[in-house]
Amino acid sequence: MFDQALLKLAEDLLERYRQAGKRLATAESCTGGLIAGCLTEIAGSSDVMDRGFVTYSNAAKTQMLGVSPDLLDHPGPGAVSAEVAAAMAEGALRESRADVAVSATGIAGPGGATETKPVGLVYLGWARRGAAATAERFVFPGDRSAVRLATVTEALRLLKGAIS
Numbered sequence: 001m002f003d004q005a006l007l008k009l010a011e012d013l014l015e016r017y018r019q020a021g022k023r024l025a026t027a028e029s030c031t032g033g034l035i036a037g038c039l040t041e042i043a044g045s046s047d048v049m050d051r052g053f054v055t056y057s058n059a060a061k062t063q064m065l066g067v068s069p070d071l072l073d074h075p076g077p078g079a080v081s082a083e084v085a086a087a088m089a090e091g092a093l094r095e096s097r098a099d100v101a102v103s104a105t106g107i108a109g110p111g112g113a114t115e116t117k118p119v120g121l122v123y124l125g126w127a128r129r130g131a132a133a134t135a136e137r138f139v140f141p142g143d144r145s146a147v148r149l150a151t152v153t154e155a156l157r158l159l160k161g162a163i164s
């Protein structure tokens with residue numbers, strides 16, 4: 001499923017975290033576990049990967065990660081927002097033994113878009129222990145698979161940068 005370039009990125013990221021003695025967690029919605037799946041495709045990833053949360057529904061985001069329903073429900077920013085991505089990353093840290101967490105929430109398509117939230121809109125969040133979580137907005141082109149794989153690639157790049 002993952003091409004060699006993506007697997008090499010995952011391998012390099014895992015080695016960097018291994019050398020730093022750091023552990024990772026993922027919190028995923030639109031990617032449905034693909035970020036964790038890509039990382040765990042690499043032999044020895046258990047040295048670095050602590051756990052992954054697949055929180056596709058709003059209820060799961062609240063129950064598993066402690067995301068406030070006020071963020072998820074109207075008139076809040078909604079599930080596809082920087083605020084929710086940051087809260088998901090914070091929740092993954094809180095509910096794990098990881099040092100760094102990444103989160104993904106977005107609209108992979110083909111449905112689900114609105115006038116203000118197009119297909120391909122993704123927010124990636126990341127958090128480190130002892131620091132405030134941050135999130136970044138992306139709009140990836142292509143079909144559902146392309147959006148999801150682009151999200152995985154960008155999440156791994158963000159994680160790699162978070163350790164440097």
